[in-house]
Amino acid sequence: MSAKQYLLSFATLLLCLGVSLATGILIGTHLMSLSLTNSLVVGGIGGLLGLLEYGLLWAIQHRLFFRSR
16 A cells, blocks of 8 residues: 555544544433543444444445456
8 A cells, every 4th residue: 555545544543533532422422411420431442333334435436446447
């Protein structure tokens, strides 16, 4: 992989984690009226879902990349 592809993968990872963590914390604090600790747990679960989403995007990207070669 080239440096540009590594940078794109890293940016995608940060985006997925950031969006998932922010969504989890938002749900935890505003919609479910949980304490800060519980909302961080929900945010952590959101972060894990972000890792899963990143893994799926990574697999799709590599499958398309290697198929085009």
